[in-house]
Amino acid sequence: MENQITVKAFGLVAEKMGLENLLLVNPGTTQELKNQLVKKYPELQSVKFNLAVNKKMASEQTDIPSGAEVALLPPFSGG
């Protein structure tokens, strides 16, 4: 399909979403992706996580290129 992205969820984010991998139509930016995900999975609202686009940590506003892999990476605290 045209301009899809792969979303990979880690840790608590994967737990709240109930899945680790997801194919989505590219929302264009990381901020928009986050908005869409929170809308679809309201439990994500309470979790802080960072996004990596094609294995590079992204700031809040980063363009997502076509076919990109976006990882949702929450912090872990355990030791």
Added chain:
Amino acid sequence: MDRFERQVILPGLGKSGQDKLRKASVLVIGAGGLGCPVLLYLAAAGVGRIGVVDGDEVSLSNLNRQVLFGEKDLGKNKAEQAVAFFQNKYSDINWFAFPEFITVSNAAQILKSYDLIIDGSDNFPTRYLVNDACVLARKPLVFGAIYQHEGQVAIFNIYHHSSNYRDLYPTMPSATEIPNCAQTGVIGVLPGIIGNLMALEAIKWITGLGKVLDNKVLFFNSLSSETYTVEVSPQFKSRAAAPLDWEAYQAMNYELACEGIEQLEWDDAFQRAGHGTLLVDVREPDELPPLVCSVLFKAPLSDFSSYLDQLGDAEAVFFFCQSGIRSQKAALQFKAEYPDKTIFSIRGGINALKTSQFRNG
């Protein structure tokens, strides 16, 4: 032949690498699920001087993963028991136990005499506290953390342009947001693997062998056996919340900072003060100097809950106290009652207010 023969014959490490290990000093913060394997392998590899920081006692539920301890250690301090374990094992390492938790007051002193710091702690406030101390002390930091079946490893702060924990996670998560091992459980092997990856980063950094995870963070999933490495770069914006010097560091309260109370400077507070804004003094009535200001409201922390209703009419509330700690506690209580208000704690409290600014109020 000595006990390091198998390392000395290894291409790339050799006698010079072994000498570097012998001359190195490493501080391990937390002798728990991560700290235990880190210590086992650093000691076996021959790191010459090792310090262990932990104020906690060994408990029965620790024993599935904290492999330095056994039933005889229950109730005893982890740092001291870890050091006792190794003193019977190797005679060529100089050990030091710090049977206390690392805090803003003792961090500078504890870090001072070590070349490399390893964070195996188990909570967010300590992770930011250790990170900021390493930045101020210009010490490299090996970082590792786990969650259920996943782990993260990185090395921070080794060069001027290296990233640190704040670049990875600019927003401090609340201490209770992500459940810990006590709540979610863990198979002991996972911290074993992540702790070994941390020990490996330490040995690589000390000896110069291979490439370390500088400006990178590695994720490991024990259920899929997959790794995922992400590039991180310094984010100057995210570092703004970090203390700039030791004085500011000692005034930090990491537990409260992790709860998300935002801080405001006096200048900004005066600029923003206006209709619908309250400047709330949470000091006790006898504390000096008083602040004279048209939007001032006094709500001493000792009786704070009785003022909550009156404060509820304001749209924005700026709390201050003598040094900026109690005001964060007040802000936290207020936020629990009124989560949608604009809430700030004034950084440094009345102590940070310059004489010239008194007039502005």
